Amino acid sequence: MSDLYDIIIIGGGINGCSLARQAAEQGFRVALLEKDDFGAGVTSRSTRLIHGGLRYLESFQFGVVKESLHDRRAWLEEFPGIVDPQPFVIPVYKEDSRPAWYIYTGLKLYGMLSRDAELGTCQRISAGEVEHLEPGLDRKNLKAAFRYFDCQATYPEKLCVEMALRTETAGGTVRNHTPVTGFLREGSRVVGVKCGDEEFRGKLVVNAAGAWVDEVRTLLSPENKSHPVLSRLNGAHIIARPFPGAPQNAVYHEARSDKRPFFIVPWRRLYLIGTTETPYDGDPDRVMPTEPEIDYLLSEFDQLFPHTTLKREDLCYAYAGSRPLVRANSSNMNKASRGHGVYDHEAEEGIPGLLSMVGGKLTTARSFAAETMTAAATKLGIPNPGPLAIAPGRSYTADDRLAELYGGRAREIDLLIEQDPDTMMKPAAPGAPATVAEVLYSVQREKARTLGDILLRRTGLAYEADYDSDWPQAIAETVAGPLQWDSSATAQAVADFESELERTLIRL
Numbered sequence: 001m002s003d004l005y006d007i008i009i010i011g012g013g014i015n016g017c018s019l020a021r022q023a024a025e026q027g028f029r030v031a032l033l034e035k036d037d038f039g040a041g042v043t044s045r046s047t048r049l050i051h052g053g054l055r056y057l058e059s060f061q062f063g064v065v066k067e068s069l070h071d072r073r074a075w076l077e078e079f080p081g082i083v084d085p086q087p088f089v090i091p092v093y094k095e096d097s098r099p100a101w102y103i104y105t106g107l108k109l110y111g112m113l114s115r116d117a118e119l120g121t122c123q124r125i126s127a128g129e130v131e132h133l134e135p136g137l138d139r140k141n142l143k144a145a146f147r148y149f150d151c152q153a154t155y156p157e158k159l160c161v162e163m164a165l166r167t168e169t170a171g172g173t174v175r176n177h178t179p180v181t182g183f184l185r186e187g188s189r190v191v192g193v194k195c196g197d198e199e200f201r202g203k204l205v206v207n208a209a210g211a212w213v214d215e216v217r218t219l220l221s222p223e224n225k226s227h228p229v230l231s232r233l234n235g236a237h238i239i240a241r242p243f244p245g246a247p248q249n250a251v252y253h254e255a256r257s258d259k260r261p262f263f264i265v266p267w268r269r270l271y272l273i274g275t276t277e278t279p280y281d282g283d284p285d286r287v288m289p290t291e292p293e294i295d296y297l298l299s300e301f302d303q304l305f306p307h308t309t310l311k312r313e314d315l316c317y318a319y320a321g322s323r324p325l326v327r328a329n330s331s332n333m334n335k336a337s338r339g340h341g342v343y344d345h346e347a348e349e350g351i352p353g354l355l356s357m358v359g360g361k362l363t364t365a366r367s368f369a370a371e372t373m374t375a376a377a378t379k380l381g382i383p384n385p386g387p388l389a390i391a392p393g394r395s396y397t398a399d400d401r402l403a404e405l406y407g408g409r410a411r412e413i414d415l416l417i418e419q420d421p422d423t424m425m426k427p428a429a430p431g432a433p434a435t436v437a438e439v440l441y442s443v444q445r446e447k448a449r450t451l452g453d454i455l456l457r458r459t460g461l462a463y464e465a466d467y468d469s470d471w472p473q474a475i476a477e478t479v480a481g482p483l484q485w486d487s488s489a490t491a492q493a494v495a496d497f498e499s500e501l502e503r504t505l506i507r508l
């Protein structure tokens with residue numbers, strides 16, 4: 001007889017991991033099942049900003065902004081280092097669709113709603129100061145500029161890992177590389193899931209499969225394919241090496257060609273430039289940046305930053321992801337106006353035992369988890385446990401790179417190094433900024449099972465500007481022992497990683 005879980009969660013992105021962590025810490029028996037790796041889905045393809053949703057003010061959604069700002073503060077306090085304050089500059093030009101007074105009023109309101117002494121400030125910057133602060137920025141027809149704060153999650157993948165580990169610490173079952181392949185049914189009721197030959201039984205299943213929510217729904221019934229609850233909008237980013245005139249702050253402006261939001265964000269000593277919005281109804285596993293998207297981003301950058309020398313040769317790579325959006329005609333989805341909603345399969349399709357988390361952003365994953373727990377409690381016939389209290393995390397200041405990847409957990413890497421400095425301090429591969437300690441830690445403590453887990457989502461090595469294609473082999477040799485890979489498994493792991501890398505980044 002297998003364990004009976006209270007809640008089985010399908011999908012280990014930011015939403016599934018937030019829900020798993022909350023449910024486990026509130027005493028529920030939880031299983032979190034991820035087909036690939038924690039954060040490997042859309043979560044790792046985002047602009048990596050934790051923001052209050054300044055744009056929602058235009059549609060008077062003050063409650064949504066307040067909630068997002070509350071979540072922003074919670075992320076910052078719980079995961080210092082992985083989430084950090086990020087100063088932004090908004091330049092305003094004569095031809096822009098929103099005048100300077102309008103932006104200023106919005107920013108003031110944004111600060112007030114945040115009630116955040118650290119992040120709630122905003123300043124107007126004179127043209128002279130702009131020239132000094134952001135010398136690369138276009139100054140023709142510049143009417144004003146404003147500086148304010150949001151936050152950056154340098155590695156939202158690591159937020160997922162952190163929450164998966166917390167779920168486990170609280171007694172949950174947490175599995176990556178475990179695709180859900182079908183549902184267990186008793187009559188119309190969902191009573192669990194199948195992962196190949198393995199079965200997980202539970203009182204409630206939550207489909208938190210992000211951009212794959214409809215693919216998971218089709219495991220219930222192929223007919224669901226023609227009644228999607230999601231629409232998908234692809235977004236691409238290009239990543240540039242440092243270049244003369246590069247911004248010191250993140251810069252947020254409307255794209256000149258189509259007025260869509262456009263960002264240039266300093267990220268890991270590189271620059272993230274995005275994003276596009278391309279409707280998509282293809283396979284969410286096959287989302288890659290297209291040439292027109294790369295051209296669009298470069299052209300928008302050139303117009304906004306004419307006093308810089310960024311050329312295509314300065315770009316390292318590009319990546320893309322598919323935003324999971326609540327489909328406009330989806331009914332019975334509470335809170336859909338917030339950009340996310342809980343889809344109740346019992347109310348919609350007569351299938352008890354199953355909820356789906358539809359849509360959502362990185363920023364609001366905490367609130368979305370709390371809303372889903374409220375719906376789950378009703379289904380389980382128990383009192384609503386309410387949201388989790390913020391549990392402030394410890395910061396780590398000894399090394400920027402370690403702090404942004406591991407937050408307070410970086411001390412555990414230091415301890416590993418202290419135990420055997422000669423081995424652990426060595427670079428993970430010649431020229432790599434990570435140490436052997438990090439690589440072994442990823443396998444021993446962070447549930448890394450593949451080279452993709454290690455190079456893309458634990459150490460970030462595959463995102464380095466100077467990434468070297470010899471690194472995977474060297475790292476494979478280091479982890480072959482702990483992962484019990486013989487020589488043929490090691491060669492296969494390197495080949496699998498190369499193919500994963502090709503599906504993840506386009507090197508430019």
Ligand SMILES: Cc1cc2nc3c(=O)[nH]c(=O)nc-3n(C[C@H](O)[C@H](O)[C@H](O)COP(=O)(O)OP(=O)(O)OC[C@H]3O[C@@H](n4cnc5c(N)ncnc54)[C@H](O)[C@@H]3O)c2cc1C
Nearest residue numbers: 011013014015035041042043047049180210235361362363
């Ligand atoms: C270009 C772009 C920029 C963005 N920028 C921001 C931003 O700056 N700030 C912000 O707040 N939000 C941003 N977002 C939105 C945000 O990234 C997503 O809404 C969020 O990451 C969705 O998280 P998720 O957990 O729902 O989905 P995912 O991260 O995709 O997680 C779903 C998981 O389910 C797994 N899965 C699928 N099928 C199965 C199965 N059968 N069995 C088991 N597991 C399965 C997948 O492997 C995946 O890991 C952006 C999105 C895009 C595309």
